[in-house]
Amino acid sequence: MRTPTRLSAALLLTCLPAAATLVGTPAVQAQSSPFPQVTSLYRDATICGGTLRSWAETGSQWPGRAILNLQADPVVGFDPGEYSFAPQCETLTTLAWRNMNTGATGEYRVPVLAGFYGSEHYALFQDTGPGHIVVTVFTDMPNVPAQSAFDVPG
Numbered sequence: 001m002r003t004p005t006r007l008s009a010a011l012l013l014t015c016l017p018a019a020a021t022l023v024g025t026p027a028v029q030a031q032s033s034p035f036p037q038v039t040s041l042y043r044d045a046t047i048c049g050g051t052l053r054s055w056a057e058t059g060s061q062w063p064g065r066a067i068l069n070l071q072a073d074p075v076v077g078f079d080p081g082e083y084s085f086a087p088q089c090e091t092l093t094t095l096a097w098r099n100m101n102t103g104a105t106g107e108y109r110v111p112v113l114a115g116f117y118g119s120e121h122y123a124l125f126q127d128t129g130p131g132h133i134v135v136t137v138f139t140d141m142p143n144v145p146a147q148s149a150f151d152v153p154g
Contacts, residue, residue, distance in 0.1 A: 029059065030057045030058065030061070030062075030067075031057065031058050031059055031150075032055055032056070032057050033055055033056045033057075033058070033148070033150035034053070034055040034148075035053075035055055035056070035135060035137055035146055035148040036146035036148060037052060037053055037073075037146065038051065038052045038054070038093075038138065038139065038143055038144060038145060038146045039051050039143060039144045040052060040091055040093075040139040040141050040142070040143035040144070041091070041141040041142045042075060042089030042090060042091045042114065042141060043089065043090055043091060043141060044079075044087070044088065044089050044090050045077045045079035045087035045088075045089050046077070046078050046079055046080060046087075047078055048075050048076070048077030048078075048079070048087050048089035049075065049076060049077060050072055050074065050075035050089075050114060050118075051072070051073045052070060052071070052072050052093055052112065052139070053070070053072075053073060054070045054071075054093075054095055054135075054146075055068075055069050056068055056069070056133070056135065056150045057069065058150060058151070058152050058153060059153070060153050063130065063153060063154055064127065064128065064129050064153075064154060065125050065126065065127055065128065065152070066125070066126050066128050066133065066150070066152050067123050067124070067125055067126070068095045068108045068123065068124055068126050068135075069121065069122065069123045070093055070095065070108075070110060070112065070121075070122040070123070070137075071118065071119055071120070071121045071122065072112050072114035072118050072119035073114075073118050074114070074115075074116055074117055074118045075087065075089050075114045075115060075118075077089060086115065086116040087115065088113060088115045089114055089115070090111055090112065090113050090114075091111070091112055091114075091139040091141045091143075092110075092111050092139060092140040093110055093111075093137070093138070093139050093140075094107055094108070094109045094137070094138055094139070094140075095107060095108040095109075095135055095136075095137050096135065096136045096138075097126065097128060097133050097134065097135045097136075098133070098134050098135075099128050099131045099133055099152075100131060100132040100133070100134055100149075101129075101130070101131030101132055102131055104128065104129050106126055106127070106128065108126060110122045110124075112139075128152050130152050130153060130154030131151070131152060132149060132150075132151055133149060133150050133151070133152055134147065134149045135147070135148055135149065135150070
């Protein structure tokens with residue numbers, strides 16, 4: 001049996017306010033703090049290099065914690081083989097942090113595999129504690145490290 005069009009519209013219009021009430025208020029937004037890019041050589045190709053983007057996300061919904069994020073931009077390089085100008089390259093990247101208020105330290109170390117389209121997005125919660133966090137980003141290959149800072153709410 002087919003529901004009449006007017007009845008369907010009436011049901012939809014009746015349910016919309018109820019659905020809006022169930023959804024509620026929007027979630028608290030995280031604060032994003034981008035760091036300067038790191039230029040680095042990579043391994044596993046004759047020559048390969050590129051930049052790495054990193055940033056921290058903090059918010060009142062994660063007191064004393066931050067999400068450290070890392071992603072490689074597309075690499076440029078050469079590798080003898082079938083796809084000479086589209087190499088897959090790797091570097092070990094470290095995001096080392098220090099809480100300037102408490103003295104706590106830590107690091108997020110991840111092997112980054114990048115290619116013609118960059119890399120996947122790497123992210124991990126870090127228990128930094130509340131305070132002013134200074135972070136240094138570098139790789140295990142020749143690179144230009146970057147340093148930045150962000151604040152973590154309590």
